[in-house]
Amino acid sequence: MQLKTNNLKFTIKTIIIAFVVCILATNVSVAQEIIEDVVDTSKKQMDSTKTSARKKVDGVAAVIGDFVVLDSDIDKEYIQLQARGVSIAEITRCQLFGKLLEDKLYAHHAIQDSITVNDLEIRSNIEQQINAFLEQKGGSMTELLEFYKKDSEQSLREEMFLINKNAKLASDMQRKIIEDVEVTPEEVREYFNSIPKEERPTFGTELKVAQIVVIPEINEASKKAVIDRLKEFKADIIENGASFTTKAVFYSDDKAAASKGGMYTLNRKRPQMVKEFRDVAFALQEGEISEPFETDFGYHIILLEKIRGQEYDVRHILLRPEITEASILAAKEEITKVREQIIAGDLTFADAAREFSDEKETKFEGGQLINPYTQDSSMELTKMDPELYGQIQDLKDDEISLVLQDQDRINPIKFKILTVTDRIEDHEADFARDYLKIKNLALQDKQYKVIQKWQEEKIYDTYVKINEDYKGCEFSSNWLKIEKE
Numbered sequence: 001m002q003l004k005t006n007n008l009k010f011t012i013k014t015i016i017i018a019f020v021v022c023i024l025a026t027n028v029s030v031a032q033e034i035i036e037d038v039v040d041t042s043k044k045q046m047d048s049t050k051t052s053a054r055k056k057v058d059g060v061a062a063v064i065g066d067f068v069v070l071d072s073d074i075d076k077e078y079i080q081l082q083a084r085g086v087s088i089a090e091i092t093r094c095q096l097f098g099k100l101l102e103d104k105l106y107a108h109h110a111i112q113d114s115i116t117v118n119d120l121e122i123r124s125n126i127e128q129q130i131n132a133f134l135e136q137k138g139g140s141m142t143e144l145l146e147f148y149k150k151d152s153e154q155s156l157r158e159e160m161f162l163i164n165k166n167a168k169l170a171s172d173m174q175r176k177i178i179e180d181v182e183v184t185p186e187e188v189r190e191y192f193n194s195i196p197k198e199e200r201p202t203f204g205t206e207l208k209v210a211q212i213v214v215i216p217e218i219n220e221a222s223k224k225a226v227i228d229r230l231k232e233f234k235a236d237i238i239e240n241g242a243s244f245t246t247k248a249v250f251y252s253d254d255k256a257a258a259s260k261g262g263m264y265t266l267n268r269k270r271p272q273m274v275k276e277f278r279d280v281a282f283a284l285q286e287g288e289i290s291e292p293f294e295t296d297f298g299y300h301i302i303l304l305e306k307i308r309g310q311e312y313d314v315r316h317i318l319l320r321p322e323i324t325e326a327s328i329l330a331a332k333e334e335i336t337k338v339r340e341q342i343i344a345g346d347l348t349f350a351d352a353a354r355e356f357s358d359e360k361e362t363k364f365e366g367g368q369l370i371n372p373y374t375q376d377s378s379m380e381l382t383k384m385d386p387e388l389y390g391q392i393q394d395l396k397d398d399e400i401s402l403v404l405q406d407q408d409r410i411n412p413i414k415f416k417i418l419t420v421t422d423r424i425e426d427h428e429a430d431f432a433r434d435y436l437k438i439k440n441l442a443l444q445d446k447q448y449k450v451i452q453k454w455q456e457e458k459i460y461d462t463y464v465k466i467n468e469d470y471k472g473c474e475f476s477s478n479w480l481k482i483e484k485e
Helices: 009-021 048-053 071-083 093-112 119-137 141-147 153-178 185-194 220-240 244-251 275-283 325-344 349-356 386-392 435-461
Strands: 060-064 067-070 206-214 263-267 293-295 298-308 311-319 378-380 404-406 414-424 464-466
Touching (some): 060 093, 067 071, 067 093, 071 093, 093 153, 093 435, 119 263, 141 153, 153 435, 185 435, 206 325, 220 244, 220 298, 244 311, 263 275, 275 298, 275 311, 325 349, 325 414
Antiparallel strands (some): 206 414, 293 298, 298 311
């Protein structure tokens, strides 16, 4: 939700919460080091342009609990920001240093609280990050190593592993701090009333959008064909010693996992896959391969490789049944007729959605789309999904779109029609009409205060040593442990 405000101070906390929860990747050295204080009081507010002028090649900037922050970590933060296309012109070393201190504080206490992360998941994320960089930049591994100033792919992966692992520890710690924070209706009202009228946020133009979706049917012959093929895969593996991993790489329709040989790590306490998938995986013994089974994504077989406490290492092969041209044509004809009935006045859009739409998430709500960020039906125009915006931008209220062909992660082809059911122009926040948005702001405000309190307490409870070179920085938190009056 993008807010326009008359006074910036009521959006600052929202920005800070987002900044806290969406932690930047940071570099970490886990060895303890003794800081030799180098007094240089002339360095009050350090700038990124002065990096090469620092006396120390790679001095220790700070120690937070079991973590060390090096001068080079700050330099690497600039590289990380540049890699994401962020302008660093207005970002000082002190600002990045303060963020690194926070990250290390969270990561340190995550370890103290026995929060663990999945190494396989971390390595999978690294693979995706490298592939995304190479794809976006159109470059080679050599160029990537030059950008990160690394002499080998192995050293790059090792550093990225530490970056990602400690970032995950920090973000999990932050989530733990605020996971039980809730706001009551009275707290929401008090928050709203505390905002001076002239400083209340203004919400941008919002639309309510509904859609009807028709998905081509898959015939029984296509279903039987993929089930039989999965059974052949299983028999070949068991009887002939064929590799499950190789078959996943070459044949699985789950392209994201295929590059890893179909590998996923499931956790009994943290649902990741759909229920049908988890139920089958958790019922297997180590080394056992399941029978073919169905989910919304298609048909699968699963190999359970290893059980490690609550974690299950599995490989799977997904096959999607073929959609025939006849099914595609029938689906398009069906939704075309539905559109004609609505335009003719024989059906309302909402009734047509309830009767004909194949989208379970929206059909019983008359096709009404839900904003995933606010969980209500209003979607701010400037923050709407670009593809959806392009499909409805020229629609007048209650006008029906043409039949559109679309796809999603489950359905490779589907047809839909859309309509704008309501339009709300720019307006000052109204407690009744904008309750859910105001509730979200109130919750963020409360979460921010909880995190600030936690941070203040933990700074005093944790060993913190800041090098003299950085004591001239203006920190938002009391890292220097100055006694308050």
